[in-house]
Amino acid sequence: MGDMFRRYGKSATFIICLITAFWLLMLVILPNVTLLESSFRPLLPVTEIGGPNDQYTFANYLKVFNGSIDTTLMGIPVHIPVHVLTFTLTLFYSVVVTLLCFVLAYPLSYFMAKIISPKSLPTMFLLLFVPLWVSEVLRAFAWWIILALKGPLSSLLVWLHLIDQPIRWISGYNGVLIGLVYTYVLFMIFPVYNAMSSLDSNQIEAAEDLGSPWWRTHLRIVLPHCKPGIASGAVMVFMLSAGSLLVPTILGSTTSQWFTQTIQQWMFDALDWNTAAAYAFLLLLMCTLFVSLVMRLFRVKLADIAK
Amino acid sequence: MSAGIDLENVCCDFGSFRAVDNANVSIEPGEFFSFLGPSGCGKTTILRMISGFIEPTHGQIRIGGMDMRGQRPNQRPTALIFQNLALFPLMSIWENISFGLEVRGVDKKTRRAKAQALLDMVDLPDAADKMVSQLSGGQKQRVAIARALAVEPKVMLLDEPLSALDLKLRQHMRAELRTIQKRTGVTFIYITHDQGEALAMSDRVGVMSQGRIQQVANPRDIYNNPVNGFVAAFVGENNIFTGSVANPSGGMAGFDTAFGRLNARLGEQAKGDNIKLYVRPEHTILTETAGSENTIPVTVSEVSFEGAFIAVHAKTENGQTLVAEVRNDGSATVPSIGAKRFASFNAAHASILPDASKGA
Amino acid sequence: MYKFRQTLARVYAYTFILYLLIPLGIMGAAAFNDNKTPSIVPWKGFTWRWFDALWADDTMWHAFQNTIFVAIAASALAVLVGTSAAILINSISGKLRTTLYGLMISTLLIPGAVIGISTMIMWTKIGNGIHSDFILFKPGLHLSVLGQVSYIAAMVMLLVLARLQSFDEGLEEAALDLGASHNQVMRRILLPHLYPAIGAGAAVAFFQSIENYNVTQFTRGGANTLTVYVFSKVRSGITPTINALALMLMIVTLALAVVYEIKRRSRARVEAAREAEARRAAALEEAF
Numbered sequence: 001m002g003d004m005f006r007r008y009g010k011s012a013t014f015i016i017c018l019i020t021a022f023w024l025l026m027l028v029i030l031p032n033v034t035l036l037e038s039s040f041r042p043l044l045p046v047t048e049i050g051g052p053n054d055q056y057t058f059a060n061y062l063k064v065f066n067g068s069i070d071t072t073l074m075g076i077p078v079h080i081p082v083h084v085l086t087f088t089l090t091l092f093y094s095v096v097v098t099l100l101c102f103v104l105a106y107p108l109s110y111f112m113a114k115i116i117s118p119k120s121l122p123t124m125f126l127l128l129f130v131p132l133w134v135s136e137v138l139r140a141f142a143w144w145i146i147l148a149l150k151g152p153l154s155s156l157l158v159w160l161h162l163i164d165q166p167i168r169w170i171s172g173y174n175g176v177l178i179g180l181v182y183t184y185v186l187f188m189i190f191p192v193y194n195a196m197s198s199l200d201s202n203q204i205e206a207a208e209d210l211g212s213p214w215w216r217t218h219l220r221i222v223l224p225h226c227k228p229g230i231a232s233g234a235v236m237v238f239m240l241s242a243g244s245l246l247v248p249t250i251l252g253s254t255t256s257q258w259f260t261q262t263i264q265q266w267m268f269d270a271l272d273w274n275t276a277a278a279y280a281f282l283l284l285l286m287c288t289l290f291v292s293l294v295m296r297l298f299r300v301k302l303a304d305i306a307k
Numbered sequence: 308m309s310a311g312i313d314l315e316n317v318c319c320d321f322g323s324f325r326a327v328d329n330a331n332v333s334i335e336p337g338e339f340f341s342f343l344g345p346s347g348c349g350k351t352t353i354l355r356m357i358s359g360f361i362e363p364t365h366g367q368i369r370i371g372g373m374d375m376r377g378q379r380p381n382q383r384p385t386a387l388i389f390q391n392l393a394l395f396p397l398m399s400i401w402e403n404i405s406f407g408l409e410v411r412g413v414d415k416k417t418r419r420a421k422a423q424a425l426l427d428m429v430d431l432p433d434a435a436d437k438m439v440s441q442l443s444g445g446q447k448q449r450v451a452i453a454r455a456l457a458v459e460p461k462v463m464l465l466d467e468p469l470s471a472l473d474l475k476l477r478q479h480m481r482a483e484l485r486t487i488q489k490r491t492g493v494t495f496i497y498i499t500h501d502q503g504e505a506l507a508m509s510d511r512v513g514v515m516s517q518g519r520i521q522q523v524a525n526p527r528d529i530y531n532n533p534v535n536g537f538v539a540a541f542v543g544e545n546n547i548f549t550g551s552v553a554n555p556s557g558g559m560a561g562f563d564t565a566f567g568r569l570n571a572r573l574g575e576q577a578k579g580d581n582i583k584l585y586v587r588p589e590h591t592i593l594t595e596t597a598g599s600e601n602t603i604p605v606t607v608s609e610v611s612f613e614g615a616f617i618a619v620h621a622k623t624e625n626g627q628t629l630v631a632e633v634r635n636d637g638s639a640t641v642p643s644i645g646a647k648r649f650a651s652f653n654a655a656h657a658s659i660l661p662d663a664s665k666g667a
Numbered sequence: 668m669y670k671f672r673q674t675l676a677r678v679y680a681y682t683f684i685l686y687l688l689i690p691l692g693i694m695g696a697a698a699f700n701d702n703k704t705p706s707i708v709p710w711k712g713f714t715w716r717w718f719d720a721l722w723a724d725d726t727m728w729h730a731f732q733n734t735i736f737v738a739i740a741a742s743a744l745a746v747l748v749g750t751s752a753a754i755l756i757n758s759i760s761g762k763l764r765t766t767l768y769g770l771m772i773s774t775l776l777i778p779g780a781v782i783g784i785s786t787m788i789m790w791t792k793i794g795n796g797i798h799s800d801f802i803l804f805k806p807g808l809h810l811s812v813l814g815q816v817s818y819i820a821a822m823v824m825l826l827v828l829a830r831l832q833s834f835d836e837g838l839e840e841a842a843l844d845l846g847a848s849h850n851q852v853m854r855r856i857l858l859p860h861l862y863p864a865i866g867a868g869a870a871v872a873f874f875q876s877i878e879n880y881n882v883t884q885f886t887r888g889g890a891n892t893l894t895v896y897v898f899s900k901v902r903s904g905i906t907p908t909i910n911a912l913a914l915m916l917m918i919v920t921l922a923l924a925v926v927y928e929i930k931r932r933s934r935a936r937v938e939a940a941r942e943a944e945a946r947r948a949a950a951l952e953e954a955f
């Protein structure tokens with residue numbers, strides 16, 4: 001603080017602190033505190049708010065366990081509450097999306113960091129950035145066109161005589177998976193590329209010189225070096241996937257349900273904001289736990305993730 | 308035009324560390340004054356206190372007789388030249404130079420004219436519209452000086468501004484700085500750890516160590532009459548003898564050492580423990596026959612040719628190495644290694660001094 | 668073997684680029700297909716009619732206007748907040764810094780739906796609490812702006828902070844020493860240094876705001892933004908007008924990206940020429 005007084009004077013320091021405080025208090029902390037508080041309140045008619053029935057309750061959270069259905073999870077038949085199922089599947093498929101993104105991004109990052117000539121790198125970046133700047137809804141829409149029953153993909157495969165008749169690609173969580181991977185893979189590429197480009201190429205050459213086969217070089221030299229970048233990419237992709245609402249709605253099938261969609265139904269169909277708050281808080285909790293898990297697993301700090 | 312500076316009992320603490328301890332010095336208007344000392348001796352802290360970036364913990368700083376307490380850097384009649392020059396990279400050269408005028412609300416035409424006049428003075432007449440990144444190290448140096456002069460400061464403070472330049476350019480810039488100082492008549496306070504720089508440019512030098520000003524004197528006195536061992540050692544080479552003082556009288560004294568009694572001038576602060584006898588290598592002579600006083604038998608162990616002079620290293624009987632420097636003017640005879648000689652020195656050129664004045 | 672692996676990586680990279688670009692190409696091409704459903708198969712001939720239809724679509728234009736307003740407001744606020752926060756973070760240290768920094772970063776990790784719902788609930792609750800009908804406390808695009816700023820500001824903060832860390836504090840001291848006031852130091856020294864990062868931050872904020880759906884969806888009340896409009900079109904009766912819109916948005920984006928890249932390269936050339944001149948001057952200095 002003393003440093004700021006000396007550098008910018010009292011009034012500027014005051015304004016800077018005020019603006020930052022407005023951000024953190026009014027836009028971050030208080031809304032989330034309110035969210036938490038609301039999630040414990042019952043849904044009441046306006047006249048009863050603040051009345052004797054307006055007591056804190058866990059009821060909103062317990063709604064997760066209402067309405068069980070019979071289904072199969074990975075071949076095992078289970079009897080499970082429908083919202084718990086949605087929550088579990090959202091978590092599961094977000095992890096799958098994260099893994100797929102990593103598998104797709106790793107070779108490309110390596111190519112960009114270590115193989116491509118520095119002269120063509122800016123062009124490469126430009127090509128990668130263009131899809132990033134096309135909005136999410138349009139990217140999902142593009143795949144909606146491609147995956148349509150009589151769309152280009154089916155037509156192409158029929159024309160190539162690989163299939164006899166058009167395939168319904170958007171079934172189950174397929175469409176959602178394809179859309180999420182396409183939309184968020186770039187959030188894995190950039191951090192992994194950043195981490196990889198800071199690796200001294202001599203280390204790779206030294207390993208190869210010592211007789212290490214290429215897969216071992218990656219496993220023992222490149223991969224460990226990229227850990228912070230991978231952690232950062234994994235967190236970003238997971239958060240965006242689990243929190244996505246557009247892609248699961250546009251590319252979802254009749255049998256796919258994403259947890260954000262459930263939240264939205266509480267909010268706008270049931271008009272029960274308090275339950276929506278409780279569900280939103282569950283989503284936040286899932287994401288926080290995932291971030292802590294990744295940080296623990298990769299031994300990185302929060303500051304390393306945000307790059 | 309220029310102002311004197313008085314430091315009165317100035318102390319500066321950083322936490323429990325005392326960076327400057329009870330500094331007292333009066334710098335005359337128009338003087339070129341250097342603070343000389345190793346890194347961490349407190350000289351930069353003194354400079355930052357004068358410029359106003361740090362307030363002294365105790366004591367008073369006066370510029371032109373005015374107490375500076377509470378005056379911020381932008382209110383003081385000082386201009387600081389930074390070690391890395393701190394030229395503004397996003398402004399052109401003339402905007403850099405006239406920045407001090409711009410913030411005082413001087414109109415653009417006047418500023419431009421003043422910047423051009425200063426550029427002429429520092430010998431860069433064509434640089435006005437260039438950017439900082441177009442200039443070489445020496446040119447940046449001159450722009451920094453011009454920028455500082457533009458605000459017509461009463462005192463210029465220079466924080467080792469030459470340290471980034473290479474040797475030849477540094478020597479050239481020394482002379483140039485000195486010329487500019489004489490021409491403008493502004494008081495210069497110069498910070499350096501390079502004793503050659505300080506001795507060559509300054510009217511007076513303040514030698515510092517461990518937060519204390521050890522000695523303030525003109526360069527000649529600093530070199531010839533150091534008040535303590537630190538000053539003697541920091542500004543030049545020495546042959547040093549340990550021993551104890553015997554019958555001091557009239558500024559002279561005997562000094563009992565392993566080589567018998569040596570005679571030398573007795574330093575004013577030479578009291579208590581840690582007292583040694585210092586004599587410069589150029590005042591140490593080697594002869595084939597023993598002289599009457601201050602004579603020590605030695606064996607030549609190494610001869611190193613340094614260009615302008617030749618350094619002869621010789622070992623005493625108890626293994627101490629003494630160095631004698633012989634001017635390379637063609638008249639000197641250089642002994643061969645292994646030769647037996649007698650090292651001697653004139654008592655008037657040797658001093659009995661304490662180690663250094665320590666912080667409280 | 669090594670060469671083979673390199674070729675493989677190259678082939679993979681080009682395939683990947685195709686994977687990224689082909690869907691966009693198909694989407695753009697469908698804008699010219701004279702077919703009521705947006706697709707490239709079956710191709711029923713070239714037409715401009717979907718562009719005409721887009722031009723005549725008032726709802727779209729209204730949504731477009733809203734989007735631009737929201738984006739301008741959100742990026743202005745995010746730049747103000749993000750820059751202030753970066754300066755604050757840069758001048759503090761220790762535990763306070765770690766805590767504040769962590770808090771700021773964490774906003775990037777909160778799902779958009781959570782931000783949307785929490786913003787909406789808090790402001791309407793404040794409105795109910797003080798019995799105010801003031802517009803701020805009702806759902807609407809202004810709440811979308813506030814919700815968006817809560818995380819976009821963190822992005823701006825990161826960009827500006829990175830730039831601040833390359834800033835030489837000596838420049839501030841030099842300016843102060845030359846007699847500048849604190850405001851002048853801010854205006855003439857610090858902010859000019861930060862402008863590239865602030866500009867980049869504003870651009871990022873603008874794009875983020877335009878494409879934001881989650882926060883907007885939960886806070887917008889009844890108002891439409893372009894993203895919400897496109898979304899509703901995709902879900903309900905869809906015609907290739909959306910493709911026409913998508914194509915135009917992509918062209919604008921691409922044009923901006925290319926202009927930016929050209930500017931960057933010419934700046935790099937100017938800087939290289941300056942450094943060459945400095946080297947020549949230094950060589951001359953050596954000579955005397």
